[in-house]
Amino acid sequence: xxxxxxxxxxxxxxxxxxxxxxxxxxxxxxxxxxxxxxxxxxxxxxxxxxxxxxxxxxxxxxxxxxxxxxxxxxxxxxxxxxxxxxxxxxxxxxxxxxxxxxxxxxxxx
DNA sequence: AAACTGACTTCTC
DNA sequence: GGAGAAGCCAGTT
Numbered sequence: 005x006x007x008x009x010x011x012x013x014x015x016x017x018x019x020x021x022x023x024x025x026x027x028x029x030x031x032x033x034x035x036x037x038x039x040x041x042x043x044x045x046x047x048x049x050x051x052x053x054x055x056x057x058x059x060x061x062x063x064x065x066x067x068x069x070x071x072x073x074x075x076x077x078x079x080x081x082x083x084x085x086x087x088x089x090x091x092x093x094x095x096x097x098x099x100x101x102x103x104x105x106x107x108x109x110x111x112x113x
Numbered sequence: 114a115a116a117c118t119g120a121c122t123t124c125t126c
Numbered sequence: 127g128g129a130g131a132a133g134c135c136a137g138t139t
């Protein structure tokens with residue numbers, strides 16, 4: 005039986021991630037700050053790794069700082085992540101994203 | 114309860 | 127610019 009209960013931290017992460025508009029990306033650190041846990045970028049990655057809301061939470065829109073795509077669980081999964089981002093209008097070059105163009109609430113303008 | 118792990122971040126060489 | 131190490135947080139075992 006599914007007694008799977010989730011922590012408030014994870015719920016907060018998913019909530020912040022699903023808030024990311026299509027065609028834009030946010031870094032793990034950004035999410036951590038949004039939920040009130042600055043520096044918990046690692047914890048955010050952990051929450052996404054177990055992401056049970058794979059449908060509601062576009063984890064592929066979450067990237068590393070600087071604009072690096074980061075990972076996605078498996079080695080080959082990272083490539084899929086890039087494809088998804090490009091499909092949404094995000095320009096990914098060599099695993100790097102233009103934050104000034106696809107940054108969620110930063111660097112644009 | 115303690116220790117390990119991990120989709121991170123930043124500094125230094 | 128690339129590689130290595132340390133620091134940080136939350137979850138899982």
